[in-house]
Amino acid sequence: MEYNCSEIVLNQQKFFATGRTKNVHFRKTVLKKLLKEVQKRENDICDALYADFKKPKFEAVMTETGIIISELRLTIRKLTSWAKAKRVFPSILNFPSKDRIHSEPYGTTLIISPWNYPYQLAIAPLIGAVAAGNTVVLKPSEVTPNTSAILAEIISEVFDENHVTAVQGGVPVSEKLLAERWDYIFFTGSVHVGKIVAKAAAPNLTPVTLELGGKNPCIVDIHSDFKLAAKRIVWGKFLNAGQTCIAPDYLIVQAQAKFDFTKALNEEIKAAFGENPQESSDFARIVSKKHFDRLASMIKADEVLIGGETDEDDLYIAPTILDEPALDSEAMKDEIFGPILPIQVYNSLEDISNMIANYEKPLALYVFSNDDKFANRMITSHSFGGGAINDTVMHFGNHRLPFGGVGESGIGAYHGKHSFDTFSHKKSVIKKANWLDIPLRYAPYKGKMKLLKFFLKYF
Structure with a gap:
């Protein structure tokens, strides 16, 4: 038309x-x-x-x-x-x-x-x-x-x-x-x-x-509840087949927790979508061939820990976890916007900061930890649109919270x-009364400075 x-x-x-x-x-x-x-x-x-x-x-x-x-x-x-x-x-x-x-x-x-x-x-x-x-x-x-x-x-x-x-x-x-x-x-x-x-x-x-949008980090430390964290991350990431602007875009997992947490992710993916997610009625498809091709190329370029299956005719990409792809890889350069989740590791707080600083300010940031001091430090140390401690995506659901980004x-x-x-x-409007007109603001100003400073200081 x-x-x-x-x-x-x-x-x-x-x-x-x-x-x-x-x-x-x-x-x-x-x-x-x-x-x-x-x-x-x-x-x-x-x-x-x-x-x-x-x-x-x-x-x-x-x-x-x-x-x-x-x-x-x-x-x-x-x-x-x-x-x-x-x-x-x-x-x-x-x-x-x-x-x-x-x-x-x-x-x-x-x-x-x-x-x-x-x-x-x-x-x-x-x-x-x-x-x-x-x-x-x-x-x-x-x-x-x-x-x-x-x-x-x-x-x-x-x-x-x-x-x-x-x-x-x-x-x-x-x-x-x-x-x-x-x-x-x-x-x-x-x-x-x-x-x-x-x-x-x-x-x-x-x-x-x-x-x-942006690359939304999801930080998981050794003190988190792995099973619950994995369940909430799987839900937030693979909702709408990952085509969500506030979905976790990459994981930053404490190095000694990587094996156990990856295992928990695998279990929760199966619990949500079964052994073959393509047969699940609860898993969406990629919106177009163009988007499918972009996502499929990411999987081919990196080592797959979980998933990785694709079906071009069905525009299906399985829930996929990538193993520590390089920061200049396609999966780590830009927002993924699909059911692909790279997992990175950290050994120090500096590692986390350096990785997040590699990107523009994200729309969301998530941290999973039962250590309140660590979680609060992650929230206050980084600039992002909005986020959650021990959950993903759900801040979107409270109409009392403003939803929006910062920077890019x-x-x-x-x-x-x-x-x-x-x-x-x-629009700001004042309606001035006429029954009193304080002369302080009017010229001539001689002798009024001390009184003006008094009002400015205390009122």
Whole structure:
């Protein structure tokens, strides 16, 4: 389908100018309509996700539809409170006044979503944008056409097209959209494309949120519970066949624990997916031939400890553990984004720091240890978007925690109220009373310096 992107943006600007989206009742009404529609289409969404890459229905509900339903319920329940102007204590220099922060929508927003969680990572930011009072153009991924089609149908059913619309297509469509002037851009995807988005936003100083990725380390020391750690790592890594931006990307295991922990990993992989994971209904597939080929080449280049089987016709790659690949190998150079987990070893804290410092700041970091001092040191010594002690991925599931990266793993954060705040400009306003006008600030200034410094020091 051909899209006139300029006309779409112009129509949304006109719709925003009517002021309808600034009405909180209007926002809640359309979000309730969206909730009703996504609940009605939940099975269709799960079927589309299966058609795109055989995502197990349990995973689809847990990581896609369930999260969105919960996010919508929370937003509808809390939106009136979130949208109210917040009164703050005034400065003594402004006395007497009433000071407030108003949450104001940016205007026309663009959301570009990825293929790995093609439903959840499209609708979650959209909820925040609509809740904050913006219009939205959503560009879902062309790599997952079945899910993108369902998204377009849902949006068409729920929203006025001048309020929210879905624009489908590949890279040329994204390029056309990025050539337009937006009031806010929200992008989820690779670091490489994130830089393109940031460059496109720069000429107009358009604010952006970039949800990117990186090589997420997972540190395991000798004091961890190997069986439980292995179970949680296997779940977090091989969820969605490893196609998760916050999945552990490589293990850093204390050298003397390597043998026993590898054994524990093998046992937990079998417990989760059986002797032949390809026959398991609980293991997803790689999304495309292009991604399959990239991952398969990593396995061929390094020594395999566990797994390593591939099936090109089925786009299947087994849960795989690689044995200490070189840091300049394909598996260790960039984010893997698949069911391949290299295991590295360390003998000292310096070894850990040196390995993590080899990469840009990651989106996530995980540490498994019953030694609180060690675990806290790992958390405080390294910069990363978010993470967990003695678990993986689960920090994503708490809407009270902002989700986002730092440095090359991203800019900005969202989830729950953080989504509303991301798509809202915080406008500061004071209302000054007229019954008193303190003369301190006015010229002439002679003889006032001492009093000014007193106020600045104590108030």
